[in-house]
Amino acid sequence: MSNVLEILSSAFWDEQYKVKAPWDLNSPNPVFTYLIKNNIINPSKLIILGSGKGYDAVLASESGFEVTAVDFSVEAINYSIELSKKFNAKVNFINSDMFEIDSNLNNTFDLLYEYVTYCAIEPSKRNQFINLVKRLLKPGGRFITVLFPIDGRGGGPPFSVNQNEFIKILSADFKLELMIKNIPSVKPRKGKEVLLIFRKAE
Numbered sequence: 001m002s003n004v005l006e007i008l009s010s011a012f013w014d015e016q017y018k019v020k021a022p023w024d025l026n027s028p029n030p031v032f033t034y035l036i037k038n039n040i041i042n043p044s045k046l047i048i049l050g051s052g053k054g055y056d057a058v059l060a061s062e063s064g065f066e067v068t069a070v071d072f073s074v075e076a077i078n079y080s081i082e083l084s085k086k087f088n089a090k091v092n093f094i095n096s097d098m099f100e101i102d103s104n105l106n107n108t109f110d111l112l113y114e115y116v117t118y119c120a121i122e123p124s125k126r127n128q129f130i131n132l133v134k135r136l137l138k139p140g141g142r143f144i145t146v147l148f149p150i151d152g153r154g155g156g157p158p159f160s161v162n163q164n165e166f167i168k169i170l171s172a173d174f175k176l177e178l179m180i181k182n183i184p185s186v187k188p189r190k191g192k193e194v195l196l197i198f199r200k201a202e
């Protein structure tokens with residue numbers, strides 16, 4: 001699709017948002033909605049990494065969560081701010097490279113959620129991403145991911161994720177609490193994603 005340096009930059013993502021963001025659902029991820037509606041996650045301190053246009057962040061805020069949402073695309077954050085105003089939602093939007101999030105936020109979140117962000121970063125940064133998840137969550141906090149794409153596709157972004165490898169890597173510091181494959185995915189992603197919830201060691 002494009003070279004790795006472009007993928008790493010916020011300018012690349014800004015450009016995507018300006019032209020057409022093919023991953024964008026124009027609404028919250030139905031799997032995230034399912035988690036809230038079924039009380040699988042409950043109001044608490046939540047951080048969303050790679051929050052895109054902010055639909056999930058706004059939904060969570062409206063549902064009583066205290067939400068921080070991080071994205072380094074200024075286009076995405078500006079859209080999110082407008083969306084939150086429209087819904088009168090209170091979200092702490094941070095326009096920053098997630099890998100540079102202030103260490104003051106370490107160990108402060110009950111929940112961390114990512115959707116199609118892990119597959120969007122350059123694969124050599126995956127360990128760094130997992131370390132970031134570890135440092136942001138409180139002991140006992142939960143990491144929620146709808147891991148996509150698990151169908152072994154080539155190229156990227158989105159870069160393929162091996163579900164078993166992912167679980168194995170996480171097992172050093174997290175306990176897998178929930179895994180559901182039969183989730184209300186959007187049609188084109190049906191069977192290509194899995195809901196995983198991990199708990200960070202106390």
Ligand SMILES: C[S@@+](CC[C@H](N)C(=O)[O-])C[C@H]1O[C@@H](n2cnc3c(N)ncnc32)[C@H](O)[C@@H]1O
Nearest residue numbers: 013023050051052071072073097098115116120
């Ligand atoms: C494929 S989009 C997914 C956005 C959103 N989660 C969604 O479901 O629509 C990936 C997002 O991650 C953001 N992103 C990628 N690398 C990032 C980084 N290092 N720091 C912050 N945001 C990043 C991009 O700007 C983009 O908004």
